[in-house]
Amino acid sequence: MKKILVMLLVLAMVFSLVACGGNNNEPNNAPNNAVVNTENEPANTGDTGNTEEPADTTPAEPKVLNLLESSNIPSLTTWQATDSVSFLILGNIGSGLYTLGEGGVPVADIAESVDISADGLTYTFKLKDADWSTVDGEVYAPVTANDFVFAWKKLLDPAEASQYSFMISTASIKNGKEAVALNEELIGYEADVENLETMDPANYEDTDEKTAKQQYDEAKAALEEKIAAEEASLTETYGSIDAAYTALSDLRDGLGVTAVDDHTLVVELSNPVPYFIDLMTFPSFFPANEAFYNEVGDSYAKSNDAFLYNGAFIFKEWKISERHYLTKNPNYWDAENVALDAIDFRVIEGVSNDTAVQMYLDGEIATTALSGENVEKYGNRPDMVPLEDVVLFYLEINQGKGEMTTTKQLLSDVRARKAINMAIDKTYITDVIYANGSLPADYFVPKGFVGSAAHDNKDWRQVAEDMYGGGEGYNHYNPEMAAELFGAAMADLGVSEVEFELIIYQGDTAAQVGTHIQNELEKNLPGVTVIVQALPFSEKLKRSDEGTYTLNWGGWGPDYPDAMTWMDMWVTGGGHNSTGYANADYDAVIEATKSGDLTAPEKSGERFEALVTLEKKLLEEDQVIVPLYQRSGVGLRDPRIMNWFRQSFGPDIIYKWVDLAQ
Amino acid sequence: MLRYVVERLFLIFLTLFVVLTINFFLLRLMPGTPFDNPKITPAQKELMVRKYGLDDPVGVQYLRYLNDVLHGDFGVSFRLQDQPVTKLIAMRLPHTVQIGSMALVFGVVVGILLGALAAIYRGSFWDGFVTILAVIGVSIPSMVLAALLQHYVVAEWGMFTYLYNPIDATRGISVWDSLYSSILPAFSLSLYVISATMRYMRSELVEVLNSDYILLARAKGLNKTQVIMRHALRNALIPVITIVGPMTIGLLTGSLVIEMFYGVPGLSRLLLNATSQNDYFLILGVNVFYSFLFVTVILIIDLLYGVIDPRIRLRGGKS
Numbered sequence: 001m002k003k004i005l006v007m008l009l010v011l012a013m014v015f016s017l018v019a020c021g022g023n024n025n026e027p028n029n030a031p032n033n034a035v036v037n038t039e040n041e042p043a044n045t046g047d048t049g050n051t052e053e054p055a056d057t058t059p060a061e062p063k064v065l066n067l068l069e070s071s072n073i074p075s076l077t078t079w080q081a082t083d084s085v086s087f088l089i090l091g092n093i094g095s096g097l098y099t100l101g102e103g104g105v106p107v108a109d110i111a112e113s114v115d116i117s118a119d120g121l122t123y124t125f126k127l128k129d130a131d132w133s134t135v136d137g138e139v140y141a142p143v144t145a146n147d148f149v150f151a152w153k154k155l156l157d158p159a160e161a162s163q164y165s166f167m168i169s170t171a172s173i174k175n176g177k178e179a180v181a182l183n184e185e186l187i188g189y190e191a192d193v194e195n196l197e198t199m200d201p202a203n204y205e206d207t208d209e210k211t212a213k214q215q216y217d218e219a220k221a222a223l224e225e226k227i228a229a230e231e232a233s234l235t236e237t238y239g240s241i242d243a244a245y246t247a248l249s250d251l252r253d254g255l256g257v258t259a260v261d262d263h264t265l266v267v268e269l270s271n272p273v274p275y276f277i278d279l280m281t282f283p284s285f286f287p288a289n290e291a292f293y294n295e296v297g298d299s300y301a302k303s304n305d306a307f308l309y310n311g312a313f314i315f316k317e318w319k320i321s322e323r324h325y326l327t328k329n330p331n332y333w334d335a336e337n338v339a340l341d342a343i344d345f346r347v348i349e350g351v352s353n354d355t356a357v358q359m360y361l362d363g364e365i366a367t368t369a370l371s372g373e374n375v376e377k378y379g380n381r382p383d384m385v386p387l388e389d390v391v392l393f394y395l396e397i398n399q400g401k402g403e404m405t406t407t408k409q410l411l412s413d414v415r416a417r418k419a420i421n422m423a424i425d426k427t428y429i430t431d432v433i434y435a436n437g438s439l440p441a442d443y444f445v446p447k448g449f450v451g452s453a454a455h456d457n458k459d460w461r462q463v464a465e466d467m468y469g470g471g472e473g474y475n476h477y478n479p480e481m482a483a484e485l486f487g488a489a490m491a492d493l494g495v496s497e498v499e500f501e502l503i504i505y506q507g508d509t510a511a512q513v514g515t516h517i518q519n520e521l522e523k524n525l526p527g528v529t530v531i532v533q534a535l536p537f538s539e540k541l542k543r544s545d546e547g548t549y550t551l552n553w554g555g556w557g558p559d560y561p562d563a564m565t566w567m568d569m570w571v572t573g574g575g576h577n578s579t580g581y582a583n584a585d586y587d588a589v590i591e592a593t594k595s596g597d598l599t600a601p602e603k604s605g606e607r608f609e610a611l612v613t614l615e616k617k618l619l620e621e622d623q624v625i626v627p628l629y630q631r632s633g634v635g636l637r638d639p640r641i642m643n644w645f646r647q648s649f650g651p652d653i654i655y656k657w658v659d660l661a662q
Numbered sequence: 663m664l665r666y667v668v669e670r671l672f673l674i675f676l677t678l679f680v681v682l683t684i685n686f687f688l689l690r691l692m693p694g695t696p697f698d699n700p701k702i703t704p705a706q707k708e709l710m711v712r713k714y715g716l717d718d719p720v721g722v723q724y725l726r727y728l729n730d731v732l733h734g735d736f737g738v739s740f741r742l743q744d745q746p747v748t749k750l751i752a753m754r755l756p757h758t759v760q761i762g763s764m765a766l767v768f769g770v771v772v773g774i775l776l777g778a779l780a781a782i783y784r785g786s787f788w789d790g791f792v793t794i795l796a797v798i799g800v801s802i803p804s805m806v807l808a809a810l811l812q813h814y815v816v817a818e819w820g821m822f823t824y825l826y827n828p829i830d831a832t833r834g835i836s837v838w839d840s841l842y843s844s845i846l847p848a849f850s851l852s853l854y855v856i857s858a859t860m861r862y863m864r865s866e867l868v869e870v871l872n873s874d875y876i877l878l879a880r881a882k883g884l885n886k887t888q889v890i891m892r893h894a895l896r897n898a899l900i901p902v903i904t905i906v907g908p909m910t911i912g913l914l915t916g917s918l919v920i921e922m923f924y925g926v927p928g929l930s931r932l933l934l935n936a937t938s939q940n941d942y943f944l945i946l947g948v949n950v951f952y953s954f955l956f957v958t959v960i961l962i963i964d965l966l967y968g969v970i971d972p973r974i975r976l977r978g979g980k981s
Contacts, residue, residue, distance in 0.1 A: 072742055073742075073743065074741055074742055074743060075743045076743065077743075080743075082699050082701065082702070083699070158709075161706075161709040161710050161712065161713040163697075163699060163701075163702045163706050163709075163710065164701075164702075165706070166701075166702075166703070166706070183705070184703065184705040187705040187708050187709065188704075188705055190708075191705075191708055194717075301743070302743055302744065302745060316832075317832060319753075319828070319830075320742070320745070320750070320753055320927075321753070321754065321927030321931070321932075322828045322830070322927055323828075323830060323833070325832060344833070347927075348825070348925035348927075349927065349931055349935065350922065350931070350935075351925060352922070355824065355825070355925065358817075358824055359824070359825075362824075536693070536694060536938060537694075537698050537938075538693070538694030538695055538696075538697075538698035538939070538940055539693040539694040541694070541698045541700060542693065542694050542695065545704060554700070556700075559701070575702075575703025575704060575705070575706075576700070576701075576703070
């Protein structure tokens with residue numbers, strides 16, 4: 001009997017092992033050492049199950065690009081989307097007037113032609129014959145000029161609370177720009193009124209200097225004064241608060257975009273916008289079919305069958321957290337020039353770089369980025385590709401936002417701010433910590449981001465070099481000078497010790513960067529203690545909005561290909577300016593280059609130089625921020641992939657151009 | 663019996679209500695907001711807050727949420743296209759259940775067999791082997807095990823797959839392919855189950871085998887196999903079932919480490935993302951769902967006791 005039990009047990013174990021190993025007849029040896037073939041044969045040897053037949057059986061084998069995505073799509077509604085995953089999909093299943101081509105050049109998509117008035121204020125677009133397709137590949141309706149009017153007005157619709165409504169303002173579309181500004185003003189006013197109502201003395205505590213009551217009274221008085229000023233300003237312009245709301249509603253309705261007929265779209269601007277055509281490639285400016293929108297109601301864009309496709313691809317399968325499967329849209333106007341038959345994104349949320357690299361080496365995906373030690377491990381392979389980027393990381397210096405402290409007082413002295421920039425050896429961050437081609441930066445407008453036609457198409461940084469020797473930026477690493485400047489600022493303020501709160505991103509690499517900055521500042525600046533706080537993103541954002549920080553490690557990627565996307569961040573009271581920097585001269589240049597006289601088409605060279613000069617002011621003279629590095633990366637990519645143009649704003653890749661050599 | 667079940671169901675309802683209420687208010691103490699896009703201005707954030715009614719007093723929001731829940735609406739995710747929370751949970755659940763149930767069945771069966779083996783051959787080689795296995799099983803972190811399995815089993819030996827593959831007709835992944843790819847994650851999860859079940863089984867069976875009624879059964883002339891099968895095993899299983907309950911919860915709610923290593927689109931990943939993004943209703947939904955699973959499984963276990971051991975049958979049963 002003992003034997004039977006033992007036998008049973010052994011059988012159970014053997015069975016489970018056999019069952020587990022049953023399918024295995026394709027050993028996959030030591031992929032770490034595998035060399036991805038650089039010949040014209042598929043890297044995919046058929047063990048991944050994504051192609052049914054070997055390459056040589058039929059010439060018509062579908063071209064499927066296998067990719068990996070680490071996040072889900074937050075929104076497919078063009079006026080709701082705000083993130084890179086949504087924009088990537090939208091930019092490929094939808095079409096706007098233009099799309100991004102090689103080198104980030106706008107290429108006409110739905111637009112057949114454009115007529116721009118001499119003053120640069122009126123754009124008349126003629127549209128191609130294009131169709132909306134359903135998910136099943138059936139033609140739903142033609143794309144008309146009204147589809148653009150409908151979608152753009154949605155950006156301003158109060159019921160939609162569109163987060164990217166600022167794109168209307170960026171494009172300076174007539175009445176839209178004004179509506180966005182007035183809306184912000186009214187919301188700020190409403191929030192203040194509400195804050196006044198909910199103010200509670202219990203939220204204040206006695207300090208050495210003031211009692212809770214005093215603080216409460218002061219805060220209340222300040223808020224009341226602010227509200228009175230806001231009311232006065234609104235009343236002066238519009239007659240009354242109610243009239244301001246009416247005016248807002250009128251501005252929204254009167255957005256300067258008109259469908260003259262089905263094929264003619266006229267856009268009127270408040271001021272010339274040198275990058276208007278570029279903006280038309282951005283998914284926020286894509287059209288939407290009103291009839292379909294009304295037909296599906298609330299479920300619009302929440303599933304792939306509640307959406308219409310006018311782009312090169314159709315979103316055939318949308319499995320949240322599993323798969324995004326795009327197939328070629330047969331009804332796309334330029335379908336014959338779309339090479340890929342399908343794009344198959346495997347979705348694995350938060351996938352580790354190790355897994356991604358392994359999948360690439362196994363031929364399951366066609367490209368991957370490298371990070372951490374994988375950079376060193378695989379960076380020398382022949383299929384390595386540099387991933388140049390135009391995202392810039394920097395430290396915001398709080399020189400007065402939020403409640404005033406000694407530290408902020410110190411940092412309102414430009415010498416102290418310059419000292420911080422000069423005290424940090426940025427090459428350590430780029431060469432030792434990241435070691436992936438990222439560039440140390442003493443500049444703010446990234447290299448390779450934008451050129452000037454009026455300067456022989458020279459890059460921004462080259463023009464800066466020619467004008468001010470600022471090609472590599474301003475105020476370079478100089479620990480001795482840093483100590484001197486900082487000591488002087490401290491002495492004038494009469495303090496010998498200060499504490500910096502440095503808020504950083506979470507993660508191992510981020511922690512290394514944080515520690516490096518901490519070490520450099522404590523070593524090179526006398527009397528400084530740095531407290532590093534790694535915060536969840538939303539908390540970090542909240543702290544910078546409130547101004548409860550000393551140094552905030554931030555990053556910025558462009559929204560459109562013009563230096564303005566970087567430079568207007570630092571205007572007085574700007575939504576992204578959490579430094580407390582307020583400078584009327586700075587604001588004046590932004591005003592002139594954004595909507596003033598320098599926007600005239602014939603002044604483009606002058607405008608460019610004005611902005612280059614402004615960057616010099618921002619850094620060399622005022623050191624509002626401390627630039628750290630321009631992000632870059634390296635990756636691996638299947639050599640069979642052709643026309644892989646990485647874009648610096650909007651959708652990362654336009655797959656319409658991509659081809660796969662057989 | 664029926665009355666007992668009804669009473670328990672009422673208690674389940676009450677428990678869930680308490681869980682929901684506490685969670686609702688606790689979540690509002692989390693730092694940050696669900697809207698953390700650095701590109702949007704404070705005014706636009708304010709608009710988002712209003713859109714989802716987050717600017718109302720918390721009490722009002724709570725009553726509104728309760729009302730929605732009573733109508734079967736657990737709210738929407740702020741971060742995922744306003745998708746309904748229930749839909750998001752429903753999409754994740756099958757994957758977690760697939761792997762969890764594989765791990766549970768495999769773990770409990772192997773655990774019971776090994777435990778029984780160790781008890782019957784107490785002091786032998788098998789006993790020592792099983793004990794060592796148990797120690798290893800509880801002490802290796804699943805993270806380490808998953809990494810080891812991926813490195814040796816997949817990379818070196820070329821067996822199984824790195825990643826879990828959901829069933830997908832277009833991609834040619836059948837039910838069997840999917841189950842095949844679930845083996846490693848399930849095995850990684852099951853090691854703890856095996857160890858725990860084994861230890862309980864062994865100690866219980868040893869105790870039962872030493873009791874008087876077993877001696878009586880032997881004296882009646884039953885052979886050892888009959889004694890073990892008919893009398894000993896059944897009695898030894900009761901405490902094992904006690905631990906299977908909480909283990910089931912653990913497996914059904916998923917393991918973050920296993921999900922991350924094998925790319926499983928499961929529930930714990932959903933909860934983690936929702937938490938890091940302050941996606942209030944999604945966090946609430948998942949937490950309430952977890953609690954629901956917990957209390958339900960406990961109820962089932964309690965009812966199972968009665969089936970296995972007539973002595974514990976409750977009110978209404980024959981005493």
